[in-house]
Amino acid sequence: MSNITFAAALWQYIRPYRWRVLFILLGLTVEFSYEAGLRYSLKFLVDDVILKNRLDIFLLLFALFAVGGLVYTLFAVICDYFWAKYGSRIFSDLCHDLFRHLQLLPMEYNERQSTGDLMSRFSLDAATIDNALVIVLPAAFLSIGELLLSSAMLLQLSPLLFSGVLAGMVVCLTSPRLFAKKTNSSNYELSRYNGQLGMFLQEHLSAFKMIHAYGLENHVTGQYRQKLKQFVTVASRANFFSYISQRMPNLAFLLLNIVVLFAAGLLVMQGRMSVGSLVSYQIIFVSMSAAINHMTWIIPNLLSAKASMQRLQEVLEVPLPPEEQHYDNESVHFTGDIEYRHVGFSYNNGQSVLNDLSFRIEPKSFTVFVGPSGSGKTTLINLLLRFYEPTTGLILINEMESSRINPRLLRSFIGVVAQEVNLFNLSIAENIRMGNLDADQEAIEKAAKQAEIHEFIISLPEQYETLCGESGGLLSGGQRQRIALARALVREPLMLLLDEATSALDPLTEQDILKTILKLRSQCTIVAITHKLNLAVEADMTFVMDKGSIVEQGTHNELLNNNGLYVRFWNHTEELEETVVTNTI
CATH class of the missing domain: 3.40.50.300 (P-loop containing nucleotide triphosphate hydrolases)
Structure with a gap:
């Protein structure tokens, strides 16, 4: 996935909230502008106020700082509020699009995919992209804004020093690109392997009884251990390239900081730079170092999000079945x-x-x-x-x-009753209603009576509100089968399909259910x-x-x-x- 494709995919989820995002960016602009202005004012504060003992201007200046701090705090709180809503909606939109697309894809596609891998795209990949949109991109905007504004201030304070700073910044910001391709591929491989681990866990945790019945506890634990060893290899490679992408700019900027401080000290001793300018220059430069440090954290996170977006796009780009020419429903x-x-x-x-x-x-x-x-x-x-x-x-x-x-x-x-009954961790009534979402309680009970499960249901303490458990695990096989039959009958089908039901x-249970079916x-x-x-x-x-x-x-x-x-x-x-x-x- 190219950077342009990645940016276009991200914009698809930002666009519906663009005005809120614009307001948030305005708030972030206020934030980094206030902080940069505070640092730049140190030149004036030291040279023209403190060293000249001008108390009136000193008090006025700090009053302005206090007012600015209140405005800064107000914008920060409002932005945090919008971030909270924006972030949850972005994650919701991502998962909704992925889930909806899966529902619309042909049955053949879904049968080829592993459940664990698909679940990891929801739980891990979507969360990584959400993190990029909600945390990483705003941090990138703050860091870039601070770098640009601080650069302008450093240029004004000392054009000579800034020429060296600019050259060093180019080296710092471009050094992660040396490992960008390997970082991206290793992060994609890590996301893919997380999907495989999810598939293994999903299969084996759902087969708990079979594993214990056949004494396979040590065997499957050994298998999981081997997969974890492979995970260590894959994760170590991905983490190493992520860490080295973060480390190199920091090291380069540390050396640059020493060189700049040495040169600025010489200029002060030669009388070509004031003490206030040195203090302001150094603090602004340190803030730039922090912004660079943020960028070294931001870039690997964006690369991880890019790998995760590629995995989501692998599903979202699977073409839907072509539009068909259908008979009118009335005909x-x-x-x-x-x-x-x-x-x-x-x-x-x-x-x-x-x-x-x-x-x-x-x-x-x-x-x-x-x-x-x-x-x-x-x-x-x-x-x-x-x-x-x-x-x-x-x-x-x-x-x-x-x-x-x-x-x-x-x-x-058509009503369908299959051998493998899919019941949800909902009440019995809600599971039956899945056959006809418009069914009222009377229709649900009628279907349950036809399936000859009504008497059992009303004998339960919660009756129709009794939870079925995950995959209907709180019910017996015969009870699950009768609830599945009731779910098929509540839609009042003109055809009933029984697939190894x-x-x-x-x-004995089979014979009882067959008698029920024959009555229909x-x-x-x-x-x-x-x-x-x-x-x-x-x-x-x-x-x-x-x-x-x-x-x-x-x-x-x-x-x-x-x-x-x-x-x-x-x-x-x-x-x-x-x-x-x-x-x-």
């Missing part, structure tokens, strides 16, 4: 009539998942897709929901191409994806999939007569049930 009537015509699908790597599928799902029917893992069953659901688009063929919704139906409108007709449950078959079209066959027994139509193709279709009894893959599944299921019964006895 779309969804009844649950679905047709796949010669549908094929392949991922970007060329891996074929579905091959020339053609079938029809009737309205208010109960359809089941069965098959071994990896046969393409879940991909069917993803295509129907328009998380992906078919590589070949068409999907028709009531004889209308699904690609021309607004995805949000299409999904509003009961595969992780115990047999008269209300909407039900499509179930499963590798178990207990749903297929009740289905109006079952499609058997293998290696991305439909190899059989029919009712349960029809498929048993075909003596194909479905029969092998069925026989295997019965063998497992017999084994369970035998072991129980």
